[in-house]
Every structure is written in C-alpha cells, then in structure tokens.
Amino acid sequence: MTKVAILSxxxxxxxxxxxxxxAIQGVEITxxxxxxxxxxxxxxxxxxxxxxxxxxxxxxRSDAVxxxxxxxxxxSYIERAARLGKPVLCEKPLSSDVESGLKILEVxxxxxxxxxxxxxxxFVPSVQQARMAVxxxxxxxxxxxxxxxxxxxxxxxFVEKELSGGGAVADHVPHVVxxxxxxxxxxxxxxxxxxxxxxxxxxIDDSAILTMSWxxxxxxxxxxSWSRKQGIYPEWGDVFLEVVGTKGVVTVDxxxxxxxxxxNQAPNHRYLSYGENADLNLVSEFVACIREGRKSExxxxxxxxxxxxxVAAAAYESAKTxxxxxxxxxSS
Amino acid sequence: xxxxxxxxxxxxxxHANAHRRMVDVELVGIxxxxxxxxxxxxxxxxxxxxxxxxxxxxxxxxxxxxVPTFLHRRYVEWxxxxxxxxxxxxxxxxxxxxxxAMVEACERxxxxxxxxxxxxxxxxxxxxxxxxxxxxxxxxxxARLFRGGSHPRPxxxxxxxxxxxxxxxxxxxxxIHDFDFLRWVFGPVKRVYAKSIRGEANRIxxxxxxxxxxxxxxxxxxxxxxxxxxxxxxxxxxxxxxxAHDSSLARPLVxxxxxxxxxxxxxxxxxxxTSKNPYQLELExxxxxxxxxxxxxxxxxxxxxxxxxxxxxxxSSVSGQPVDISPMPISPMDIPPMDSSDERRTSR
Numbered sequence: 001m002t003k004v005a006i007l008s009x010x011x012x013x014x015x016x017x018x019x020x021x022x023a024i025q026g027v028e029i030t031x032x033x034x035x036x037x038x039x040x041x042x043x044x045x046x047x048x049x050x051x052x053x054x055x056x057x058x059x060x061r062s063d064a065v066x067x068x069x070x071x072x073x074x075x076s077y078i079e080r081a082a083r084l085g086k087p088v089l090c091e092k093p094l095s096s097d098v099e100s101g102l103k104i105l106e107v108x109x110x111x112x113x114x115x116x117x118x119x120x121x122x123f124v125p126s127v128q129q130a131r132m133a134v135x136x137x138x139x140x141x142x143x144x145x146x147x148x149x150x151x152x153x154x155x156x157x158f159v160e161k162e163l164s165g166g167g168a169v170a171d172h173v174p175h176v177v178x179x180x181x182x183x184x185x186x187x188x189x190x191x192x193x194x195x196x197x198x199x200x201x202x203x204i205d206d207s208a209i210l211t212m213s214w215x216x217x218x219x220x221x222x223x224x225s226w227s228r229k230q231g232i233y234p235e236w237g238d239v240f241l242e243v244v245g246t247k248g249v250v251t252v253d254x255x256x257x258x259x260x261x262x263x264n265q266a267p268n269h270r271y272l273s274y275g276e277n278a279d280l281n282l283v284s285e286f287v288a289c290i291r292e293g294r295k296s297e298x299x300x301x302x303x304x305x306x307x308x309x310x311v312a313a314a315a316y317e318s319a320k321t322x323x324x325x326x327x328x329x330x331s332s
Numbered sequence: 333x334x335x336x337x338x339x340x341x342x343x344x345x346x347h348a349n350a351h352r353r354m355v356d357v358e359l360v361g362i363x364x365x366x367x368x369x370x371x372x373x374x375x376x377x378x379x380x381x382x383x384x385x386x387x388x389x390x391x392x393x394x395x396x397x398x399v400p401t402f403l404h405r406r407y408v409e410w411x412x413x414x415x416x417x418x419x420x421x422x423x424x425x426x427x428x429x430x431x432x433a434m435v436e437a438c439e440r441x442x443x444x445x446x447x448x449x450x451x452x453x454x455x456x457x458x459x460x461x462x463x464x465x466x467x468x469x470x471x472x473x474x475a476r477l478f479r480g481g482s483h484p485r486p487x488x489x490x491x492x493x494x495x496x497x498x499x500x501x502x503x504x505x506x507x508i509h510d511f512d513f514l515r516w517v518f519g520p521v522k523r524v525y526a527k528s529i530r531g532e533a534n535r536i537x538x539x540x541x542x543x544x545x546x547x548x549x550x551x552x553x554x555x556x557x558x559x560x561x562x563x564x565x566x567x568x569x570x571x572x573x574x575x576a577h578d579s580s581l582a583r584p585l586v587x588x589x590x591x592x593x594x595x596x597x598x599x600x601x602x603x604x605x606t607s608k609n610p611y612q613l614e615l616e617x618x619x620x621x622x623x624x625x626x627x628x629x630x631x632x633x634x635x636x637x638x639x640x641x642x643x644x645x646x647x648s649s650v651s652g653q654p655v656d657i658s659p660m661p662i663s664p665m666d667i668p669p670m671d672s673s674d675e676r677r678t679s680r
Contacts, residue, residue, distance in 0.1 A: 143529045144538055146554060192525050192654065194542055194550045199473035199571040207473040207569070209542045209552045211525055213652070219527035221540045221552060225474050227569035244529070244538055244558050324653055
C-alpha cells in the first residue's frame with residue numbers, strides 16, 4: 001500500500017489528483033491537511049477521506065505528499081515534508097516569486113527528497129508524441145515555436161498577488177515554457193512581454209503575449225491569457241503548440257479529443273472531453289517512482305519549475321521596463 | 333473608364349480578369365515584357381504592350397500597377413505624371429521614402445491613388461470587424477491572426493519573393509495584410525516586437541509579431557511561408573466574448589470523384605464562379621469612388637501606416653527590442669523623429 005497525503009487544497013487541481021489517487025490500485029489516501037481547517041474538512045467530506053488537524057502526524061503516516069496550496073505557501077509545506085523526509089509532488093508554479101523559489105531549491109537539494117512538479121501536459125499522449133517527432137528529426141532543426149494555454153479567471157487567491165505572485169502570466173506561463181523546454185532541450189535566454197489587466201480581471205494581469213529567445217537561437221511566443229469567460233466559451237481553456245522546423249511543422253492540440261454538446265444550460269455549447277486523463281498519468285508515474293524507489297524520467301523537476309518561474313519573473317520585468325529582458329536579471 | 337494593367341503575373345492576371353468582369357470598365361491593355369504577360373493578354377483578348385512607352389497616353393484613364401513591389405514607385409510616378417489615377421498593389425513600396433514620393437507625385441498631378449490591401453474586402457474579415465465595432469465582444473484584449481502557406485513558387489518572375497531586397501520578406505509581403513486590417517479595426521499601433529526566420533535554404537520564411545495598440549489591444553500575428561497549403565485564421569478574445577474563424581474549416585463546396593473513376597482526393601472549390609471575389613470588390617471600390625469623388629476604403633496614408641508597421645517589425649526582429657511607432661502626418665516636411673522610447677508602460 002502506498003500512502004499519500006494531500007497538503008492544502010487551495011488549488012482546485014487537488015480534486016483531479018485526489019481522484020487519480022483514488023483510481024490507482026494499491027494507493028491509500030492517508031488524509032488531507034490544510035491551514036484553512038474548514039477548507040480541509042469540506043474537501044475531505046466531498047472526497048470521502050480523512051482530514052487531519054496535525055500536519056506532522058499526517059505526513060509521518062504517509063509515504064509521500066501532494067501539495068496544492070497557494071503559490072506563496074508552497075515553501076512552508078515543502079519545508080515540513082522535507083524535514084520529515086517525504087517525497088513531494090508540488091502544484092505549479094514552483095512559488096510566487098524567484099526568492100522563495102530559490103529557497104525551495106535549497107530545501108529540496110539539502111534534504112534530498114524526491115521532488116517533482118505537477119505539470120500534467122507532459123503526460124498528454126499527443127504532446128509526448130510531438131516531442132518524439134521533433135527529437136527524432138522529422139521536422140529537421142527547430143526554428144520557432146508558438147503556444148497557447150488559455151484559461152478562465154480562477155478568482156479567489158489566484159487574483160491576490162501576495163498569495164499567487166501574479167495573474168495569468170504566473171499561472172500559465174509555467175505550463176507552456178515547461179513543454180517547450182522539454183521538447184527543445186534548451187533554456188530561455190530573453191523574454192519580452194506585453195501584459196494587460198482589466199478585461200477579465202480588474203486587479204491583476206489577465207492577458208499577455210510573451211516572446212522568448214532560446215539558447216540555440218530558436219524563438220517562441222506564448223499566450224497565457226485568462227480570456228475564456230466562464231459560461232461563454234465551450235471550454236475552460238486550451239493547450240496548443242506549433243513547432244516549425246527546417247523540414248516541416250508539428251501542431252499539437254492537447255485537448256482535441258472532445259465532443260460538442262449543445263444544451264440549454266450556459267454555456268449552451270460545451271466541449272465534453274474524451275481524451276486520456278493526464279492527471280491520472282502524472283500521479284501514476286509519481287506513485288510508481290515512490291514504490292519502485294526510482295527517479296522519474298518524465299516528471300518535471302524543481303529545477304524545471306525554477307526555470308519556468310524565472311521566465312514569468314522576466315516577463316513581468318519586461319513589461320515594467322518595456323525592454324526585452326535577459327534571464328540573467330532573474331537569477332538572483 | 334479605361335484601365336491599363338501593368339504587370340502580367342499573378343496579381344496582374346487576377347486584376348485583369350476582375351476588370352473584364354466589371355461593368356463600365358474597359359480593360360485596354362496589359363503591359364509586360366515577358367511571355368506570361370503576352371499569354372495573359374492573348375487569353376483575355378486585349379492589346380499587349382511590352383513596355384509603357386508603346387501605348388498612347390490618350391488610350392487609358394486609369395493605371396493598375398501589379399508589378400513586383402520594388403517597381404511600384406517607378407510606375408506610379410509614371411502614371412501620376414501622365415495625369416492618370418492609379419491603383420497600386422500592396423505593399424505600397426519598400427520604403428516610406430518611396431511611398432511618400434509616390435503620394436507626392438499624385439498630389440502634385442492632382443490624381444488619386446488607392447492601394448491593394450484586399451483583406452479589407454474579404455467577407456470573413458469584414459464580419460469580424462463589424463462585430464467588434466458593434467461591441468459584440470467588448471474590448472478586445474488579445475487578437476491572434478495567422479496567415480500562411482508555402483513559399484510562393486520559384487516560377488514567379490525572377491523568384492522575386494525569395495529576395496527580401498525585392499519583396500520585403502514575409503513581414504512585409506504577407507503580414508502587411510493583417511497589419512493593415514488590424515489597424516483598420518483597432519486604430520493606431522503603439523509598438524511592435526518581432527522575431528523572424530529569414531533566409532533558410534529551404535525557402536522558409538516565418539515571423540511572430542506582437543503589436544500593442546494605443547487602445548490597449550495586444551495582437552499576435554503569425555505569417556508563414558513554412559506551412560503546406562494556404563490558410564488564414566483569427567481569434568479575437570474580448571472582455572465579453574470571442575470571435576474565431578479558420579479558413580480551412582469554411583468549405584462551402586467540395587467535389588469528390590470516386591477512386592473507381594480515377595479520383596483520389598476531394599477538391600475544395602474556393603468560391604462560386606459567379607460571385608465577386610475580393611480583388612474585384614477592391615477594384616470596384618476604387619473605380620466607384622473615383623467616379624463619385626469619395627474616399628477610398630484604403631487610402632495612401634493607410635498603406636503607408638501598414639508599411640511602417642512592417643518596417644518596425646523587421647527592425648525589431650533584427651534589434652531584439654521593441655520598436656515604438658506613432659502616426660505620421662502625410663506631408664514629408666513634417667516627419668517627427670522616431671524615438672526608441674521614453675514614456676512607458678501602463679498595462680494599457
């Protein structure tokens with residue numbers, strides 16, 4: 001029996017990860033803890049699991065933990081898990097700012113706990129196949145990439161800068177940057193960003209277009225905007241990626257597998273997904289690594305998370321200064 | 333109205349055929365020194381001239397310039413100096429200096445000019461603009477446009493598209509369509525940031541251009557000569573809704589021949605032969621507004637502003653930094669200096 005605890009359910013993805021844990025054979029959810037006691041209890045009731053008031057006790061009873069707290073609180077939960085020597089799967093982004101992100105890296109490296117980022121796009125089959133197609137040379141040398149990860153305004157702590165670190169840029173840039181980096185095998189060197197607020201969220205950044213230069217001369221753009229208003233668009237968001245090479249083009253629509261549903265409930269036109277459950281694939285890999293005592297070849301690492309965090313920070317810096325910003329600026 | 337078409341290549345052929353279909357317009361000749369031009373004239377049963385000095389100036393009223401971009405200035409100035417109104421293909425010219433000279437030549441001679449920014453006549457773009465101006469989707473936060481296909485074939489004259497000196501490359505020749513359209517919808521552009529692939533051995537051109545408009549809208553424009561087939565797409569994400577279109581999904585007519593009959597693939601028929609194509613619509617706009625002495629849908633200033641966006645994109649793609657642009661008055665005497673930037677960034 002592999003015992004996994006959930007630390008904080010501030011992020012709604014906790015539901016997806018919990019559902020995945022419940023679907024995997026030989027996994028027991030020891031329980032859920034949250035600084036927000038009521039939130040933990042509600043979640044526990046909804047999912048039919050135990051809620052704990054004592055975090056250390058919960059962690060000690062478990063083989064591993066999944067952290068779904070507000071971005072700014074990742075550090076404190078990670079510190080607790082690290083102190084007790086338990087492997088961690090952490091929701092993205094790594095943290096709410098570069099400084100605390102670097103502290104997380106220190107804690108993880110010093111404690112040597114297995115640590116992975118919950119970046120499920122790496123577990124979408126079409127994305128994995130796109131990576132293989134690119135890396136085996138079917139489109140030649142990569143010249144440019146163009147990606148989107150649209151979404152809707154999440155509300156709550158996501159739009160409170162002290163807890164989230166930022167809006168759409170902080171929320172979605174990590175996903176697309178991670179996938180591009182995973183496919184290309186290079187690092188971002190420069191970021192230019194046009195960022196706006198006020199169309200979907202009054203108080204925090206809600207739309208942007210980022211342009212990135214990569215260490216091998218490739219360039220890319222990405223669109224992390226929270227531009228899909230609830231109740232209007234058929235789905236919450238999307239993940240698209242186009243990779244142009246010297247010999248061809250690869251295009252991925254990570255959510256292409258869906259059916260159209262027309263009903264009289266808003267949104268009247270909705271997409272129902274029949275694609276594979278990437279959360280399940282991700283959590284299964286995490287659990288397998290715990291069981292088998294091995295390192296994952298697929299799951300994103302803390303360093304991967306840190307790189308993505310620095311890209312988001314560089315984007316905010318670029319928007320402030322009006323210049324393309326070197327990643328060197330965000331390294332300390 | 334008697335029209336003389338200069339240039340018998342792809343656009344010359346499209347325009348000439350449009351003129352032939354138009355009522356109250358007479359196509360009086362095609363000027364082109366090459367076989368292709370001769371064949372076009374013969375096919376349309378109109379006189380052919382190898383060079384402009386072979387035709388009598390009294391034989392035409394209006395000139396339609398369809399030669400490669402680097403030759404636009406020469407023929408527009410020639411037409412203006414003869415006192416002829418002129419329609420010029422896009423981009424208006426390769427440089428603002430050339431474009432201003434062309435405008436000045438027209439003004440000096442009291443003739444009028446319009447420029448072939450034909451996307452303003454494509455119905456799917458008109459529909460989007462109309463919806464946006466009617467506030468259908470609120471304030472547009474992010475616009476995404478794609479225009480692309482494979483590199484124009486080497487069979488074009490001297491393979492001129494492949495030379496950036498002659499065509500301006502993908503940011504000028506192809507993407508200027510979307511720059512002009514976006515400006516028509518959202519107003520003046522504030523700054524431009526661009527990255528591009530140029531000069532690849534495999535005839536690939538691609539650029540990813542980001543525009544920030546004075547009204548706050550951000551546009552991501554992708555222009556490609558690296559894809560197969562040709563298509564256009566757009567998405568406008570506004571505070572109150574989204575508009576989207578993909579040309580590959582809009583296929584009103586498909587004709588399919590069974591394999592047993594020797595057919596292999598369905599052929600999508602792009603437009604019913606009797607309906608007016610956008611090239612005809614833009615020429616009708618030109619002729620009608622000449623006759624009625626009214627504004628063209630596309631003015632020379634529009635064409636120059638679109639060119640400035642393309643030039644700023646090219647500059648940004650080389651410098652790696654954004655380029656600020658602001659509207660320019662038409663008079664060449666009154667050009668403000670191009671600042672690299674001072675007044676900066678609110679989020680809008």
